[in-house]
Amino acid sequence: MTAIRRIWVTRAEPGATRTADRLTALGFEPVIAPLLATRSIPQAAPDLTGVAALAFTSANGVAAFASLTSDRTRPVFTVGDATAGAARTAGFARVQSASGDLDSLAALLSAQGPAVGPLLVPGALEPAGDLPALLRDRVEARALPLYEAVETGAAAPAAFDAVLVHSARAARALAALGPFAGQLAFALSAAAADPLGDRSGLEIRLALTPDENALLAALGNPLRRV
Template sequence: MDEGAPVWITRARPGALATAERVAALGFTPIIEPLLAVAFLDAELDLSHVAALAFTSANGVEAFVRLSAERSPPVFAVGRATAKAAQDAGFVSVSSADGDVEDLCDLIAAGAPGPVLWAGAREPAGDLVGMLRGRGVMARGVSVYETIERLPSAEMLARLGAPLTVLLHSPRAGRALAKLLDGRSTPGLRVLCLSEAVASPLAGFVEPGSVACAPRPDESALLDLLNG
């Protein structure tokens, strides 16, 4: 990509702000126009008999700390960004799977000291609780936030007809983008996805060869694709 080329940041705030800083540091022009917004839920947290916490996103961490002052249970996080969010929130014992939900399941199954509480999205991308139970780990989940699709501005939609690179971090964002692209001609669009699961909803809605997936579900790997 040419230096200064526009890169559309589609993830929800506040994560979009951190991504935009990294994109700008690489010499590109970030455009923050989320396809999703995060809404925190007034969930009731029952931490009785909970030996560890599991988070599959930084949003889950933020939602949890809004509801509880408890920071003593060990935390198992899906990746480094989620782990950092937990550490910044005051959790002392934080382990990162540095991967996806399956990697997190493996990490918890190997090291959880007892029953696990997962705090996450109302519509999660993967069933961590079910996977843990299948491995013999006592686990339950609570929805502490939800993601809501939002329509980009008319100015952003007009950019779809020009050369543009899009960053997608979740299957939900992939589905939202697919809806926007239905019936549109976007010959200059390049879509960079965090994983194959994120890219899957785009089949049939983008030009062949215009979608690339990070080799691992990590934002650093995703941003490496910008220079690919």
């Protein structure tokens, strides 16, 4: 694969800046043009009566929940290590990461048995996957929508060597801007890449595991400046 340097970061802020900083440290030139933005759903502090544990599928969910309540007493289960780090930074002391995708988180929770519930899942109004449905008949769980992802209407950068796709929602927005003749897209997972379809014109590469470390590793080494 030809070495690449300019990387289009499509994810919402503040994650886009975090990803850009990591790309810069690796020697790439990030181009931040988010296709999505998060918008809070106004509501009062959540009623945690009877809730035994919390499950987070994104750092955005952690931030949204932490802004509504100071309660940090319940154990937390997260989809991946970055989300686990966000939970610890927010003040949660008991945090377990599934270090994978939504199926990995469901498996981790199922292994705890019914006693881990009732489980509250704070997150997006339209999440990428339905964790309570995956846990049905194994762990009692309910979703708590705290924010929604909306398209920004941003245009594609004038020049980029590759584009990062962190979610299926971003992939749908990206596909609507195509086709991109023969350009590269690096996706966090097959589920994130699926909405791109064949008509996007993108040559799609997948991270070996559904986390950003693997996504950035898939980029290879940047083209050296001369």
